[in-house]
Amino acid sequence: MNKDIVISLQHLSKSYDGKPVLDDISLDIRAGEFVTLLGPSGCGKTTTLRLIAGFLSPDGGRILLDGRDIADVPPHKRPFNTVFQRYALFPHLDVYDNIAFGLKLRRVPTDEIDKKVRKVLKMVSMTDYEDRDVESLSGGQQQRVAIARAIVNQPKVLLLDEPLAALDLKMRKDMQIELKEMHRQLGITFIYVTHDQEEALTLSDTIVVMNEGKILQVGTPTDIYNEPQNSFVADFIGESNILNGRMIEDRKVEFIGHTFECVDEGFGCDVPVDVVLRPEDIYIMNRTEGAQFSATVKSCTFKGVHYEMFVDTDNGYELMIQDYNAFAPGSTVGLLIRPGDIQVMRKERTCNSFEAEVVDSGHVRMLGMEFECPAASEFKPADKVTAEVDFDKVELVDHQEDGMLSGEVHFLLYKGNHYHLTVLTDGGDHIWVDTDDVWDKGDLVGVNFASENIRLKA
Amino acid sequence: MRVKRSTWAYPYLVFLILFVALPLLMIAVYAFRDAQTGAFTLGNFARFFSTPQDLNTFLYSIQVAIVTTLLCLVIAYPAAWILSKSDFNRSKITVMLFILPMWINMLIRTLATVALFDFLRLPLGEGALTFGMVYNFLPFMIYPIYNSLEKMDSSYIEAAQDLGATPSQVFLKVTLPLSMPGVWSGVLMVFMPTISTFAIAELLTLNKVKLFGTTIQENINNGFWNYGSALALIMLVIIGLTSLVGDEGNTRESEKGGLI
């Protein structure tokens, strides 16, 4: 066992009212590390933090502190302190008494409390605010008091639950710098929860990207940005072009109708992959000679430091490009991508596959419904099979009642020339769909499969 | 294992079961029991339907309750509307003055009515009863209607005006339908207590008129607990039905309100 590891989460799971919010999460956190749990709302990051703090107890799995299981340790005996999202300062106490709360409970001598409170007040630049009523403070000041109230107890680990979410942009940027400095000075472990990817990239030593109760990737900010391991991470962190591709052989990948050199190996030959191109990694120039392919500029918007352009490539794919120079809409440009800037990812799936059961020679049962399926004639009734449907063979309709299944568009990804949607059905299943139609997140849709498009495998 | 904070509700739950649920259950038990033998019987109810005096009192009470409710509604709606309009009334104190009597003992208010009739040298009787009832319960009608009018989002009215409605159209097509939940709860708040009052009628009519509440009270006082319980149960059923109708009206109206 690594002595460096202060907190170890082992196979944690938790559900509310039968709905899983955390699904078998394991994570080791080293002493002194600044770890950020990053993900969209509902991904389970706050639940993870509350499990560590002890406000919730896990349904399964263990939480180890210095190698000891702390399941039975109530929150008030855990050597952690929390900075809450909405500060949770005690409104009936002034700034001084809020900060001294924990010390007083531990019966620390008065003069020592006094010294400690003054020290942390100085640290959060709130000297002379001791006697102020906490409700008379601004959001940023309340946040400073909340941080002071936590760190005055010298916790082993500081837990921060979206502490900057309620502040305005300028304030947030200032506080980020201060938090980073505080982390350096205190030398304790910070576990930080946020949905703001920029904040995570700025602050963290390690980022843990979460979605739907699972950890998708753990790594340094550079790793996460440059080498996302799947399309969700690529899409969530920074801007990106995510495209379908095909690994022809080692170091050679084909996408948007062209073949490119890359640096990736070991995928095998002729394997479908996802390709991520960061918009700032595509070189754009006025002439087409010397370029790998050409494109027409569709739009060009000034973004402060750079220009953001959308171009249509010669084979009809749309790409986002960021460059310091502007290119006029309508003009033809040449594009170039360097091998090291192409991030190739194994596809998580290449088609929908569902557990199914053959009903009779023309029907299968899956997703809680009975479907017509000519392919079933090759199997015996009650056979357990896997049913497959290609992404582009799933049909979406506007009215839920017109579909055999109904659901909601849960996640969407633009892939250069089509959309890749995740539809969450009312029964809780995921169906992935490739479509040219424009849908929005949250749209209610009906889902149909044509019977001849359902393949069955034993 | 830590004690859950939710267990704190249990002592009160026990208290509620002992002193709220159980007593109501006892009424039901007594109502279906024979006074002498204690055996199950429908006799108490049969007696009610075969005693014209009690049945008449019951029907008369319902009539009084309906008349009182309608009179209160007619008087209260304009008052509530005026109170909610900032053109006419800016002060919350006026509203307070209308609500205040809700909190004064019914008995004292009734005796005050008696005093008023004495003062004006008017005879006590049915007129005094009607006046006393309306006087007693008017605030209970004004308050909920005022509340629903006051809380109404003024953008509905502005939208209606914007779409070309005249002031009277605005009132009939927007304000009135949207205030129906308040009207319904006002009707409930007046009808339910009027049907259950006792002691008021005897004081206002010098014992000439009796209401159903008094009948129940007399039976209980004279030791006819089983018959009294049966009468109380009948009253409970009437009240339960009224509140169901009221709920129904309320949800229907608010659904309609949502469509506008």
Next chain:
Amino acid sequence: MIKKLIARGYLVVLLVILYAPILIIAVFSFTEAKVLGNWTGFSTKLYESLFTGGLGNSMVRAIENTVSIGLLSAACSTVLGTVAAVGIHNMRRGKGRRAITFLNDIPMLNPDIITGISLFILFVAVGVTQGYATVLLAHISFCTPYVVLTVMPRLRSMNPNIYEAALDLGATPSQALWKVIIPQIRSSMLSGFILAFTLSIDDFAVTLFTKGNGGLETLSTYIYADARKGGLTPELRPLMTLIFLAVLALLTIINIRSARSKNNNR
């Protein structure tokens, strides 16, 4: 302009009718005449005889009973209701919570006469001698729901992380309760107490059915008995005036408090 006058006039007429009876009683409590409406000069004799005269003794006892039952039932309701509110607030949404809020609503919706009779029947069935204790219990049963309803919104408006923050800083659950939760709901507990007290001293019907025949009287049953005997005896005029003023004072306190707490929340 005319519209405005009509509207204002309507309100004024209604208010005059609403308050005339009480005003008449108040005015004529300062004269000695036996018959109401006969002004025989200013006098405080009715007030004096109220406290010293023949009825004095039994009435003073009725006032004592009213106040002591009011204070005791308000205190018990406040403790019971606050503990219950904390419990209900921490209950998960579900059957249990719905059951308890449903039961909590019953005493508020039930007509007084039904509450009174149901408790009377219960006490008779169990064989309890009715008197001070049964009246007290009955008052607690219809006052507590109002305390619960007064304390619950304050709990709900409290930052849910506050309790956790206290635990996080090392407070045991009971320390968190006394040092953090109670200080914050203290003012709504006090409002609940005043409300319960007002309801208790105002009650007539429930007391009438649960007071037994041991001669226990509260002010309202005393007035009722007196009014039934001889119409409106002159001594009732000062008494009713005083009760009206007391209720007015209590209500003003409640309203000022709730207005103030609303301002604080902003």
